[in-house]
Amino acid sequence: MNIAQPYLLFLGDVTDPLAAKTARGIVKWRPDACLGELRLTEQTVSLGLEPLSLADAKAMGAKTLVIGTANAGGVIPPSWVETLVQAAQLGFDIASGMHQRLGDIPELASLATQNAIQLFDVRHYDAQLDVGTGKKRQGKRLLTVGTDCSVGKMFSALAIEKALVDQGCQARFKATGQTGILIEGQGISVDAVVADFISGAVEKLSPSFTEHEWDIIEGQGSLFNPSFAGVSLGLLHGAQPDALVLCHEVGREHIRHLPHAALPSIEQTIEANLMAARVTNPAVQFVGICLNTSNISGKEAKALCLEWSEEFGMPVTDPVRFGVDAIADRVRSL
Amino acid sequence: MNIAQPYLLFLGDVTDPLAAKTARGIVKWRPDACLGELRLTEQTVSLGLEPLSLADAKAMGAKTLVIGTANAGGVIPPSWVETLVQAAQLGFDIASGMHQRLGDIPELASLATQNAIQLFDVRHYDAQLDVGTGKKRQGKRLLTVGTDCSVGKMFSALAIEKALVDQGCQARFKATGQTGILIEGQGISVDAVVADFISGAVEKLSPSFTEHEWDIIEGQGSLFNPSFAGVSLGLLHGAQPDALVLCHEVGREHIRHLPHAALPSIEQTIEANLMAARVTNPAVQFVGICLNTSNISGKEAKALCLEWSEEFGMPVTDPVRFGVDAIADRVRSL
Numbered sequence: 210m211n212i213a214q215p216y217l218l219f220l221g222d223v224t225d226p227l228a229a230k231t232a233r234g235i236v237k238w239r240p241d242a243c244l245g246e247l248r249l250t251e252q253t254v255s256l257g258l259e260p261l262s263l264a265d266a267k268a269m270g271a272k273t274l275v276i277g278t279a280n281a282g283g284v285i286p287p288s289w290v291e292t293l294v295q296a297a298q299l300g301f302d303i304a305s306g307m308h309q310r311l312g313d314i315p316e317l318a319s320l321a322t323q324n325a326i327q328l329f330d331v332r333h334y335d336a337q338l339d340v341g342t343g344k345k346r347q348g349k350r351l352l353t354v355g356t357d358c359s360v361g362k363m364f365s366a367l368a369i370e371k372a373l374v375d376q377g378c379q380a381r382f383k384a385t386g387q388t389g390i391l392i393e394g395q396g397i398s399v400d401a402v403v404a405d406f407i408s409g410a411v412e413k414l415s416p417s418f419t420e421h422e423w424d425i426i427e428g429q430g431s432l433f434n435p436s437f438a439g440v441s442l443g444l445l446h447g448a449q450p451d452a453l454v455l456c457h458e459v460g461r462e463h464i465r466h467l468p469h470a471a472l473p474s475i476e477q478t479i480e481a482n483l484m485a486a487r488v489t490n491p492a493v494q495f496v497g498i499c500l501n502t503s504n505i506s507g508k509e510a511k512a513l514c515l516e517w518s519e520e521f522g523m524p525v526t527d528p529v530r531f532g533v534d535a536i537a538d539r540v541r542s543l
Numbered sequence: 544m545n546i547a548q549p550y551l552l553f554l555g556d557v558t559d560p561l562a563a564k565t566a567r568g569i570v571k572w573r574p575d576a577c578l579g580e581l582r583l584t585e586q587t588v589s590l591g592l593e594p595l596s597l598a599d600a601k602a603m604g605a606k607t608l609v610i611g612t613a614n615a616g617g618v619i620p621p622s623w624v625e626t627l628v629q630a631a632q633l634g635f636d637i638a639s640g641m642h643q644r645l646g647d648i649p650e651l652a653s654l655a656t657q658n659a660i661q662l663f664d665v666r667h668y669d670a671q672l673d674v675g676t677g678k679k680r681q682g683k684r685l686l687t688v689g690t691d692c693s694v695g696k697m698f699s700a701l702a703i704e705k706a707l708v709d710q711g712c713q714a715r716f717k718a719t720g721q722t723g724i725l726i727e728g729q730g731i732s733v734d735a736v737v738a739d740f741i742s743g744a745v746e747k748l749s750p751s752f753t754e755h756e757w758d759i760i761e762g763q764g765s766l767f768n769p770s771f772a773g774v775s776l777g778l779l780h781g782a783q784p785d786a787l788v789l790c791h792e793v794g795r796e797h798i799r800h801l802p803h804a805a806l807p808s809i810e811q812t813i814e815a816n817l818m819a820a821r822v823t824n825p826a827v828q829f830v831g832i833c834l835n836t837s838n839i840s841g842k843e844a845k846a847l848c849l850e851w852s853e854e855f856g857m858p859v860t861d862p863v864r865f866g867v868d869a870i871a872d873r874v875r876s877l
Contacts, residue, residue: 343769343804400739407738407773432776435677435823439741439777446769470677470822484815488804489769 212304212329212394213272214242217261219296221289222249223278229254231306231388232277238367238392244271249292263292267299273329275391276305283308283332290314297326304329306387331387334401334410341408341447343489348418351496351540352450353428354482356473358437358465360456361528362428363389365499368528369454370425372537379421383414385444389427399447400429400440407443415448423540426450432481433473434464442485449489452496452540453482459513460504475521496543497524497536546638546663546728547606548576551595553630555623556583557612563588565640565722566611572701572726578605583626597626601633607663609725610639617642617666624648631660638663640721665721668735668744675742675781677823682752685830685874686784687762688816690807692771692799694792695862696762697723699833702862703788704759706871713755717748719778723761733781734763734774741777749782757874760784766815767807768798776819783823786830786874787816793847794838809855830877831870832859 218232236243236256245261248254256277261269274296276285285293285307293303294316303326305311311328312318321328351369353362366382366389373380382389384396402410415424426448430437455478464470473481479495486493498517502510510527517525524535552566570577570590579595582588590611595603608630610619619627619641627637628650637660639645645662646652655662685703687696700716700723707714716723718730736744749758760782764771789812798804807815813829820827832851836844844861851859858869 340770342801343798344801345803400737402738403734404736404738404741404774404777405734405771408769408771432819433822435742435780436674437739437742438780438819438822439773439775440738441773442766442776443738443773446772464677467676467678469679481818484818485766485772488767488772 210329210331210390210395210397212391213302214239214394215244215271216242216273216275217244217263217266217271217301218246218256218258218277219274219292220246220248220253220256221276221278221286222253224252224254226254228278228280229256231279231391232256234388235275235277235392242394244269247274247292249288263296263299263301267301271301273302273304276303276307277391279306285309285314293317300326302327302329304331304391306331306391308332331390331398332401334398338402338406338413339409340405341412341443343408343446343449346412346417346449348424349422349451349543350415350424350426350448351452351454352426352445352448353454353456353499354441354445354478355428355431355456356475356478357431357434357458357461360458360461361499361501362456365454365456365528365533366425366427367392368533369536369540372533373423373425373540376537376541378423378541380423380425381421383424383426385411385414385427385429399444400437404439407440408447411444411447428456432485433478435467435470445482445486446489450486450493451490452543453486453493454496454536455479455498457498458501495523496539497526497533499533499536500525500527502527502530544663544665544724544729544731546725547636548728549578549605550576550607550609551578551597551600551605551635552580552590552592552611553608553626554580554582554587554590555610555612555620556587558586558588560588562612562614563590565613565725566590568722569609569611569726576728578603581608581626583622597630597633597635601635605635607636607638610637610641611725613640619643619648627651634660636661636663638665638725640665640725642666665724665732666735668732672736672740672747673743674739675746675777677742677780677783680746680751680783682758683756683785683877684749684758684760684782685786685788686760686779686782687788687790687833688775688779688812689762689765689790690809690812691765691768691792691795694790694795695833695835696790699788699790699862699867700759700761701726702867703870703874706867707757707759707874710871710875712757712875714757714759715755717758717760719745719748719761719763733778734771738773741774742781745778745781762790766819767812769801769804779816779820780823784820784827785824786877787820787827788830788870789813789832791832792835829857830873831857831867833867834859834861836861836864
């Protein structure tokens with residue numbers, strides 16, 4: 210997948226700010242890639258970008274209309290179809306993180322078949338892959354891992370990439386999930402590939418390189434999440450990381466959506482990830498812990514980060530509250 | 544997948560005995576399911592079954608023509624198509640472990656679309672699955688795990704199922720790979736499902752049960768195989784095994800096909816599997832080790848099994864040379 214930027218962000222008619230999380234992520238991390246926004250109604254959530262018509266955005270150079278919203282079923286609402294078809298007729302590529310494929314809309318499928326436009330269903334992966342090998346590749350890699358899903362692995366990876374770049378280090382974010390792919394414009398949704406090819410997909414996503422310094426790879430799931438751990442392990446082996454960053458939400462009581470499944474301790478998570486990662490990189494080490502501390506006060510968070518920094522012998526931070534400069538320093542020292 | 548038995552085993556025109564491994568496995572483990580064999584030439588490998596024409600086999604009650612051979616590309620040779628089409632016209636279902644889909648042959652696709660017959664491409668999995676949950680299910684489960692691929696996990700599972708049944712225990716083999724599925728007539732090829740659904744596929748394959756005593760689940764890959772470990776971990780979590788059996792080939796020097804990848808020790812394999820399996824079943828335990836000792840003499844093998852039985856405190860055997868009765872005893876004692 211290689212989604213052309215800049216984007217026009219399409220918000221449809223969603224009124225729930227949470228439903229526009231993907232669009233917000235794109236604006237936060239790649240503001241220069243966002244020319245403007247397109248909303249279908251006055252009530253639709255706004256990102257504060259310039260409101261643009263399809264024609265105006267096209268004239269300004271927009272390449273791709275990105276569906277920046279999510280809904281429960283992942284189905285494209287009928288009320289959006291007219292706009293999507295108009296966009297395609299104007300020559301926009303279209304990118305979507307919905308479960309329903311854009312090609313299910315006949316007019317879009319027809320234009321894509323004629324190679325007039327490209328459709329990107331980032332939740333799916335159809336291209337051919339090879340089986341992973343675990344062979345040593347050139348270049349250094351950092352992977353974010355977690356105690357669970359949705360604990361900040363994408364956010365932390367993007368924050369570390371940014372901190373490294375700000376410090377003059379050539380780092381590149383490698384997206385493994387749908388939001389990350391829309392942010393970066395490329396990547397592979399590793400949970401959407403056929404199971405045999407998980408590690409192979411990551412080897413393809415982050416091949417041997419010598420032209421820059423670090424690939425910062427977005428983690429998925431957790432070795433302790435009974436729904437998705439297979440993806441996490443294949444991703445860990447495929448990434449053959451030199452550096453790991455552990456992500457955790459303070460106060461989470463059990464594995465997300467699974468009240469019967471206990472959350473692992475920080476120690477367990479470190480131990481299990483190191484043991485597994487050594488299969489493809491015996492020199493792997495943890496370089497930091499990123500906490501989501503939104504459930505406690507800033508003062509408590511500061512104290513916790515200090516305490517755990519001493520306990521685990523590495524930088525511990527909340528990327529939102531305190532940034533990740535200390536982790537970036539540690540990465541650059543490797 | 545639910546492949547109707549009895550089978551007529553189709554051997555095409557293969558002359559390499561190794562290429563007929565799948566057919567041999569079916570004959571070995573499910574002799575009563577095999578009415579006869581169909582060979583295209585005099586030179587074709589024989590399984591020693593009764594040679595039957597399509598019409599004769601049909602008259603004797605054969606339900607499915609099973610392609611019991613493998614080749615490097617996984618493509619169905621043009622010289623087989625006429626026979627496959629004739630079989631379908633006679634009302635045979637057709638099952639194949641080839642990579643190329645049976646539905647790529649237009650006459651077969653057409654008959655399948657009319658529901659005249661069913662086509663089973665056991666290397667693929669197209670049906671909808673749910674994400675795994677790790678919720679405790681009723682019934683007891685045994686899973687075979689390994690130091691690597693191709694160390695006897697399917698063979699050991701089938702041998703343990705047979706020993707248990709011979710001892711009067713109600714055990715059922717649950718197939719997770721193509722050969723196992725053709726042997727059992729049902730199963731899910733877990734390495735062919737979308738990565739998000741590995742553990743969910745196993746939860747579907749071995750749901751809650753009270754009508755029998757044990758599900759004996761065929762393992763895949765190894766937690767230490769950098770190509771396929773994601774599949775192995777999802778399978779381990781989805782199986783939530785009460786009992787594990789470790790499979791290993793004596794004398795193997797590195798991970799199969801990967802000279803750069805070291806084989807794990809028996810201790811490492813036990814530790815990593817127990818740690819991971821506890822996520823969905825804290826009471827998991829190893830009940831035996833199955834060795835492929837074909838690289839050493841029978842005397843050396845006997846001595847090694849005795850030595851390791853003491854060292855690891857569980858039955859250690861070569862299923863081919865010495866059977867698995869001691870492991871079945873241990874299983875029944877749980």
